[in-house]
Amino acid sequence: MTGEGVVGSAGPRLSRRKLLIGLGVGAAAAPLAGCDAGSPAALKVLEKAEALTKAVQRALVPRTALAVEYPRSAITSYFKPNGSIDPEDPEYVALKQNNFADWKLEVGGLVDRPMKLSLADLRGLPSRSQITRHDCVEGWSCIGQWKGVQLSALLTAAGLKPQARYIAFFCADTLEETIDNTGRYYETIDRIDAFHPQTILAYEMNFAPLPVEHGAPLRLRVERQLGYKMAKYVMRIEAIDGFSGIARGRGGFWEDRGYEWYAGI
Amino acid sequence: MTSISTALPARDAPTGRVVFRHSLLVRVCHWINAGCFVVLLMSGLQIFNADPALTWGRATNFDHPFFSLSATENDNGDPTGGVTTVFRRRFNTTGFLGASVGEDGQLDERGFPSWATLPSYQDLAMGRRWHFFFAWILLFNGLVYFSYLARRHIRDLWPSRADIRAIPRAIVDHARLRFPRGDEALHYNVLQKLAYLSVVVAFPILILAGLTMSPAMDSAFPWLLALFGGRQAARAAHFLLATYLVVFVVVHLVMVVLSGPINNMRSMITGRYRIREIE
Numbered sequence: 064m065t066g067e068g069v070v071g072s073a074g075p076r077l078s079r080r081k082l083l084i085g086l087g088v089g090a091a092a093a094p095l096a097g098c099d100a101g102s103p104a105a106l107k108v109l110e111k112a113e114a115l116t117k118a119v120q121r122a123l124v125p126r127t128a129l130a131v132e133y134p135r136s137a138i139t140s141y142f143k144p145n146g147s148i149d150p151e152d153p154e155y156v157a158l159k160q161n162n163f164a165d166w167k168l169e170v171g172g173l174v175d176r177p178m179k180l181s182l183a184d185l186r187g188l189p190s191r192s193q194i195t196r197h198d199c200v201e202g203w204s205c206i207g208q209w210k211g212v213q214l215s216a217l218l219t220a221a222g223l224k225p226q227a228r229y230i231a232f233f234c235a236d237t238l239e240e241t242i243d244n245t246g247r248y249y250e251t252i253d254r255i256d257a258f259h260p261q262t263i264l265a266y267e268m269n270f271a272p273l274p275v276e277h278g279a280p281l282r283l284r285v286e287r288q289l290g291y292k293m294a295k296y297v298m299r300i301e302a303i304d305g306f307s308g309i310a311r312g313r314g315g316f317w318e319d320r321g322y323e324w325y326a327g328i
Numbered sequence: 329m330t331s332i333s334t335a336l337p338a339r340d341a342p343t344g345r346v347v348f349r350h351s352l353l354v355r356v357c358h359w360i361n362a363g364c365f366v367v368l369l370m371s372g373l374q375i376f377n378a379d380p381a382l383t384w385g386r387a388t389n390f391d392h393p394f395f396s397l398s399a400t401e402n403d404n405g406d407p408t409g410g411v412t413t414v415f416r417r418r419f420n421t422t423g424f425l426g427a428s429v430g431e432d433g434q435l436d437e438r439g440f441p442s443w444a445t446l447p448s449y450q451d452l453a454m455g456r457r458w459h460f461f462f463a464w465i466l467l468f469n470g471l472v473y474f475s476y477l478a479r480r481h482i483r484d485l486w487p488s489r490a491d492i493r494a495i496p497r498a499i500v501d502h503a504r505l506r507f508p509r510g511d512e513a514l515h516y517n518v519l520q521k522l523a524y525l526s527v528v529v530a531f532p533i534l535i536l537a538g539l540t541m542s543p544a545m546d547s548a549f550p551w552l553l554a555l556f557g558g559r560q561a562a563r564a565a566h567f568l569l570a571t572y573l574v575v576f577v578v579v580h581l582v583m584v585v586l587s588g589p590i591n592n593m594r595s596m597i598t599g600r601y602r603i604r605e606i607e
Contacts, residue, residue, distance in 0.1 A: 108461070110457060111461070112460045113460070116460060116464075123545075124547060124548035125548060129547060130546065130547045131553060141390055196387065198541070202563060203388040203390070203560075204386065204560055205388065287543050288544065322456070323456065323457075327544030
């Protein structure tokens with residue numbers, strides 16, 4: 064570059080210069096050209112960061128470390144509803160009209176005892192209440208109270224098989240109309256998050272029944288990850304050993320659209 | 329490694345000796361940092377565009393952010409102009425902030441314009457991929473810097489009492505574009521010391537503010553939230569510190585150009601810097 068011919072003339076200097084440029088500006092600028100085209104090769108490299116982030120955060124964060132719980136006074140007057148806020152899927156509309164009296168949560172997949180639970184059944188089980196911060200991937204945060212059944216209790220009752228590695232949540236809402244029907248919301252979490260004490264299936268928000276815009280009758284809370292992991296309008300829970308066969312195979316509605324499966328950051 | 333010590337005989341140089349100013353490690357770290365900064369800034373603006381407003385505290389104050397980028401709309405819902413709001417004062421920033429012309433030639437509602445974001449089009453998921461990948465590289469680079477270079481560097485940057493007293497004169501000298509010559513050019517001047525020192529301090533705080541936005545990190549290290557005054561405050565701090573670094577980089581580049589761009593660039597590429605002697 065600018066130093067050419069001023070000081071050195073030897074070969075190694077030139078290669079050192081190349082190395083510097085290659086490592087520095089080049090590393091940043093070269094892939095920039097290809098990024099807008101969404102070059103799959105560049106994406107493959109960039110995606111490697113997710114595994115590192117997950118591994119390091121899982122190593123740094125104790126399994127049972129609790130997300131901060133706030134006092135009642137911290138609950139925000141407005142809690143932004145996002146994604147689906149009033150699903151138009153006929154099945155859901157019918158359930159909603161009857162105030163979810165006919166709704167039943169299915170628990171199946173790799174479990175010894177598949178279950179079907181009504182809202183009344185869930186309300187009859189031991190519950191956990193928590194006032195937590197909801198962090199959206201977009202950047203905003205809201206604080207609300209959630210009450211529901213610990214997922215760990217349900218999975219223990221259903222008898223989770225050892226080969227079950229993930230828990231999948233299938234929802235009632237279609238967030239995107241697609242030809243291949245992959246626009247139905249779903250999410251997956253691993254056993255670590257499934258058995259975390261704050262991971263609950265909430266039927267109550269801010270001391271009232273969960274409103275439709277926030278996922279009535281039941282939504283998942285995974286307090287140490289971003290909002291898109293917390294599936295709303297949950298219909299069916301399935302214990303699975305992998306998610307490559309579901310929808311577009313990346314473990315969730317937003318994951319299928321490029322977002323990280325591990326949303327701890 | 330010694331940075332400013334050995335005077336080398338200058339080849340075909342009529343005036344001034346050439347000194348070895350920056351070690352290889354310094355130069356490699358510098359350029360990796362520079363590259364990471366560009367990517368992190370542009371992808372960061374992409375991420376910011378998903379929610380182009382800032383508030384203090386734990387949660388978002390949707391009604392009264394202290395800073396926001398938005399667009400005015402006509403009856404059809406098409407954007408007509410860009411508005412930047414700072415402490416409830418509104419500024420028309422059409423074409424740059426709030427609303428700018430996209431690839432289709434139309435005015436789009438957009439926080440930062442497409443030329444400033446990575447990717448250029450609206451894509452939060454890809455913005456995050458770029459941001460976190462290069463955040464790791466920046467972190468590894470920072471670990472190398474703080475393991476091998478920072479101790480000596482910070483000692484060189486720490487201003488002496490004489491430096492502090494010389495601040496007014498240094499400001500006047502810089503304003504007149506009178507740059508150090510001779511032996512004086514072998515050391516950082518006080519304004520350089522303060523500027524570089526502030527960056528050495530700002531980067532780790534910026535990274536901590538970024539980590540405070542992680543719900544997983546907050547569960548293990550709740551003191552992060554206390555440090556910044558909440559997650560949204562950390563988001564604001566992350567943005568404001570990045571803004572400070574942009575200001576630093578602009579001033580840095582201007583000074584590089586004004587004080588001898590070829591000589592300066594050479595010193596950060598080959599390590600060699602020519603001292604202008606006092607005539």
